[in-house]
Amino acid sequence: MRDQHLDTLLEIKELHTYFYTYEGVVKAVNSVSYLLYRGEITGLVGESGSGKSVTAQSILQLVKAPGKIVDGEVWLDGQDLMSCSHAEMQAVRGRKISMIFQEPRAALNPLFTVGDQIGRVVQLREGCSRSDARKHAIEMMRAVEIADPQRRANAYPHELSGGMCQRVMVAMALSANPLLLIADEPTTGLDVTVQAQVLDLIRTRVKSAGSACLFITHDLGVVAELCERVIVMYAGRVVEQGPVAEIFQNPRHPYTQGLIASTLRVDIDKPISTIPGTVPDALRLPTGCKFHPRCPYAEEPCQYEEPEMLEAGHGHTARCHIVSGRIEREMQEEAWALQAPRVE
Numbered sequence: 001m002r003d004q005h006l007d008t009l010l011e012i013k014e015l016h017t018y019f020y021t022y023e024g025v026v027k028a029v030n031s032v033s034y035l036l037y038r039g040e041i042t043g044l045v046g047e048s049g050s051g052k053s054v055t056a057q058s059i060l061q062l063v064k065a066p067g068k069i070v071d072g073e074v075w076l077d078g079q080d081l082m083s084c085s086h087a088e089m090q091a092v093r094g095r096k097i098s099m100i101f102q103e104p105r106a107a108l109n110p111l112f113t114v115g116d117q118i119g120r121v122v123q124l125r126e127g128c129s130r131s132d133a134r135k136h137a138i139e140m141m142r143a144v145e146i147a148d149p150q151r152r153a154n155a156y157p158h159e160l161s162g163g164m165c166q167r168v169m170v171a172m173a174l175s176a177n178p179l180l181l182i183a184d185e186p187t188t189g190l191d192v193t194v195q196a197q198v199l200d201l202i203r204t205r206v207k208s209a210g211s212a213c214l215f216i217t218h219d220l221g222v223v224a225e226l227c228e229r230v231i232v233m234y235a236g237r238v239v240e241q242g243p244v245a246e247i248f249q250n251p252r253h254p255y256t257q258g259l260i261a262s263t264l265r266v267d268i269d270k271p272i273s274t275i276p277g278t279v280p281d282a283l284r285l286p287t288g289c290k291f292h293p294r295c296p297y298a299e300e301p302c303q304y305e306e307p308e309m310l311e312a313g314h315g316h317t318a319r320c321h322i323v324s325g326r327i328e329r330e331m332q333e334e335a336w337a338l339q340a341p342r343v344e
């Protein structure tokens with residue numbers, strides 16, 4: 001059940017994005033559906049290779065060959081993005097959706113100074129003069145904690161460190177004042193203090209503009225701090241989603257439980273546990289529930305039957321046979337501590 005008072009900005013329905021490689025078809029995003037709401041930050045989490053970035057690229061239609069969006073719908077503010085022309089999509093990317101890419105250096109244009117690149121975004125939005133755009137660019141560079149922004153505005157991306165390029169990307173994305181901000185690991189590689197300031201800036205901008213933000217991260221601590229909702233992906237599927245408070249208190253999918261147990265140290269005396277096993281090979285996914293080979297609760301139905309996404313609480317859904325009642329077992333956090341190998 002969805003909260004009625006919330007205002008949907010983006011709706012993804014049954015999205016399928018596949019990569020047609022020589023070894024076979026990689027189903028990077030497999031029937032993913034979710035909603036993003038105005039004024040809210042939604043965390044997208046999952047281990048490496050779970051399909052987080054490809055989901056974001058699919059929203060923007062930036063999936064490169066051999067990848068292809070094979071099915072699904074993406075609606076932004078009532079606009080059907082899947083039926084947009086190339087030119088319409090360019091306009092959406094410039095004005096309605098901004099993205100902070102996971103690899104900022106690759107996403108910046110090496111031929112223009114960073115001041116010019118941020119300024120161009122402002123000019124596109126405001127139609128202002130070049131000198132006003134430059135002033136705004138310098139203000140934004142200061143806001144993302146770039147020291148001496150007057151001088152650094154004249155630098156080319158290759159003259160800046162990776163962390164600095166990341167902050168330039170954040171400045172560019174926020175300058176566009178988008179309806180939707182997609183931030184793909186926007187603070188990885190930044191010092192903790194700068195990270196906190198950048199997160200604060202993203203939060204303030206999203207809230208004051210009433211936009212929506214999809215925040216992709218490995219860091220559940222950041223999700224707990226920043227996000228209202230969280231979507232958990234595993235092997236190209238959404239396995240659980242819902243309000244952050246609800247999911248942290250009552251995670252229903254064993255994978256989410258494992259992620260939480262491996263991130264948050266509830267009791268200082270207890271070591272942090274890890275999820276046993278590794279992410280499956282995308283070309284050789286297991287049958288049934290994709291998580292079953294690593295799941296401490298797996299039983300027979302999990303091996304041959306893929307669970308549906310089912311209601312697990314208010315605005316909370318999970319894809320697990322435990323939720324459907326196929327497996328009747330009380331899930332205890334303790335089980336993870338007993339079964340999972342420990343990090344010394």
Ligand SMILES: Nc1ncnc2c1ncn2[C@@H]1O[C@H](COP(=O)(O)OP(=O)(O)OP(=O)(O)O)[C@@H](O)[C@H]1O
Nearest residue numbers: 019021026028047048049050051052053054055282
């Ligand atoms: N160009 C490509 N060719 C083939 N497979 C690809 C390509 N790009 C992505 N994939 C596959 O798609 C799947 C999802 O990748 P994606 O980049 O979305 O993962 P992610 O969740 O963002 O991981 P990370 O946390 O490491 O950024 C992976 O199995 C990956 O190998």
Ligand SMILES: [Mg+2]
Nearest residue numbers: 052053054102
């Ligand atoms: Mg990624």
